[in-house]
Amino acid sequence: MAQVTHGLGGLKYDPGKKARPQELNVLVALVVIVAAFEILGRLLMGDSFLFNTRDNIDTLFNQQRLSIIILQVSIVGVIAIGVTQVIISGGIDLSSGSVVGATAMIAMSFAQTAMVNGQPNPKAIFGDWAMDLPVIVPVLVGLGCGLIAGFINGSLIAYTRIPPFIATLGMMVTARGLSRWWSNGNPISFPTESYAAIGKGMMPVAIFVALAILFHVIMTYTKYGKHCYAIGSNEAAARMSGINVNHHKVLVYVIAGILASLAAVVLSSKNLTAQAGMGVMYELDAIAMAVIGGVSLSGGRGSIIGTVLGALIFGVIISGFTFLKLDAYYQEMVKGVIIVAAVVLDQWRQQRRTRG
Amino acid sequence: MNDIILETRGLTKRYGGVHALEDANFILRKGEHVAVVGDNGAGKSTFVRQVTGVEQRTSGQIFFDGQEVSHSGPLEAREAGIETVFQTLALADDLDVPSNLYLGRELFKFRLGPFSWLDRKTMRERTLEALKTTAVKIPNVDNPIRNMSGGQRQCVAIARAAAFASKLIIMDEPTAALGVQETAQVENIIRGLKERGVPMILISHNLRQVFDLVDRIVVFRRGRIVASLNRDETDGNDIVSYITGVKGGEVSYA
Numbered sequence: 001m002a003q004v005t006h007g008l009g010g011l012k013y014d015p016g017k018k019a020r021p022q023e024l025n026v027l028v029a030l031v032v033i034v035a036a037f038e039i040l041g042r043l044l045m046g047d048s049f050l051f052n053t054r055d056n057i058d059t060l061f062n063q064q065r066l067s068i069i070i071l072q073v074s075i076v077g078v079i080a081i082g083v084t085q086v087i088i089s090g091g092i093d094l095s096s097g098s099v100v101g102a103t104a105m106i107a108m109s110f111a112q113t114a115m116v117n118g119q120p121n122p123k124a125i126f127g128d129w130a131m132d133l134p135v136i137v138p139v140l141v142g143l144g145c146g147l148i149a150g151f152i153n154g155s156l157i158a159y160t161r162i163p164p165f166i167a168t169l170g171m172m173v174t175a176r177g178l179s180r181w182w183s184n185g186n187p188i189s190f191p192t193e194s195y196a197a198i199g200k201g202m203m204p205v206a207i208f209v210a211l212a213i214l215f216h217v218i219m220t221y222t223k224y225g226k227h228c229y230a231i232g233s234n235e236a237a238a239r240m241s242g243i244n245v246n247h248h249k250v251l252v253y254v255i256a257g258i259l260a261s262l263a264a265v266v267l268s269s270k271n272l273t274a275q276a277g278m279g280v281m282y283e284l285d286a287i288a289m290a291v292i293g294g295v296s297l298s299g300g301r302g303s304i305i306g307t308v309l310g311a312l313i314f315g316v317i318i319s320g321f322t323f324l325k326l327d328a329y330y331q332e333m334v335k336g337v338i339i340v341a342a343v344v345l346d347q348w349r350q351q352r353r354t355r356g
Numbered sequence: 357m358n359d360i361i362l363e364t365r366g367l368t369k370r371y372g373g374v375h376a377l378e379d380a381n382f383i384l385r386k387g388e389h390v391a392v393v394g395d396n397g398a399g400k401s402t403f404v405r406q407v408t409g410v411e412q413r414t415s416g417q418i419f420f421d422g423q424e425v426s427h428s429g430p431l432e433a434r435e436a437g438i439e440t441v442f443q444t445l446a447l448a449d450d451l452d453v454p455s456n457l458y459l460g461r462e463l464f465k466f467r468l469g470p471f472s473w474l475d476r477k478t479m480r481e482r483t484l485e486a487l488k489t490t491a492v493k494i495p496n497v498d499n500p501i502r503n504m505s506g507g508q509r510q511c512v513a514i515a516r517a518a519a520f521a522s523k524l525i526i527m528d529e530p531t532a533a534l535g536v537q538e539t540a541q542v543e544n545i546i547r548g549l550k551e552r553g554v555p556m557i558l559i560s561h562n563l564r565q566v567f568d569l570v571d572r573i574v575v576f577r578r579g580r581i582v583a584s585l586n587r588d589e590t591d592g593n594d595i596v597s598y599i600t601g602v603k604g605g606e607v608s609y610a
Contacts, residue, residue, distance in 0.1 A: 238460070
């Protein structure tokens, strides 16, 4: 039996009973959703969702499906990692989707190859000087775009004290306009081989996983992470405790911008083209992944692990609906319901925990 | 020998035409616990805000630890050794106890700018020590503050002040929102600070508490200090007369 000590004011405290981490609930939700697709698949399609049913391949799981599940969320997942640390520190970033669009256009202009099938590149943006540049040039130009966007976001929020929603909404509209203006709405294509290698095959997954681990460590073990939680939890207290809140906020949005532009580089490389409409709605998908993963929109609570699980739930739902041969319309509707349900459940948990 | 830790001379604060604090002469000696009492708007909190650097005084001088000081903000005051427990809790609800104690002054295993690696083990150990010396009982320091009762949270705030205050603690109504048992616990902690010789300024409306805890009582009325009385030489009625203005006038003391 657990030992019970009497706390202050006669409150009883049971040391054996610890609050269940939020991530565990998300993991349970993920397992339930996978199980639901597995059962529905066997009933309706006569096929397994998760396991390998073909005789010619000797694996337990359906590896093709598993890799598609994670591949299709890994690019938005990279954005979601950046958005997660923004939300934890009490902000919001609506600009990431548009930053993806603008960055893809600009980076791709520096990644073009001079000759396509013996002909000059028909989609050339700049003259010969910008052709066949080393891959580092478009990558750095791209990351620079994200850095600038994030710096503007962060500075506006920290020093003019306008709400993050407004500052990043402005950036969202401006960056989308920039991406349309850049080539008068024309797509930019034919990158160099080395640029195309960035997003090839399972590279996006590798990048997503590496960044998820890196940011999990940063958020858990470093001063940066601790201050994100502190500022999101009680900004006045953080300020009073000597944390340079303004500097921190700028850094948070700069990192979010860089991650969004990295996603743009990977995406444009994977698609071998950049279009002005790239990344539309990505910001909302990224926020939704974080929210499903238990990141509180009021700040201070959440984790990278939760967001990764949230991203996986997204991937499973998309794959599951395709597997059941249901229309994409249902996907969208179910996604919407899951987002709201995740927040409602979180609210209930909070209310139950808060004492009067 | 100079045993004065804090002295203000002619401390004055005006908000536009409002004379919130007028010519306050105040002395706190080493190891002394002084209560600041007075009606709402008497100037107690204004006085504290000048001393802790939250606001800038209109005129007058502040001497802290033998030197004239002019703190431009609460941070500077804190670095000089003045810790304040504010009326509104300055804690981050989603962080655990060690993170709150060390908020803004974390210990690091190695430094790497913003990505410096936290020394969580040492911070946790020192937190447990600090809670022990201040006799604060928190069942599980690894829980977020959010899950704790008001009394426990206030204890964390006081432990934070006590753990770092080398020279002076100021408490602004630390028990205002607490229940009977929780108040008793906070009062015990304050007695512990007295034993350890940490000087304190306690702002309180609770005269029973004031008489229980402090050596001297300073009464504010309409922005002025109207009385400074040793606990043993006064009583509740006397204090109330000063607070309400039945008694009082200019007093000088040193």
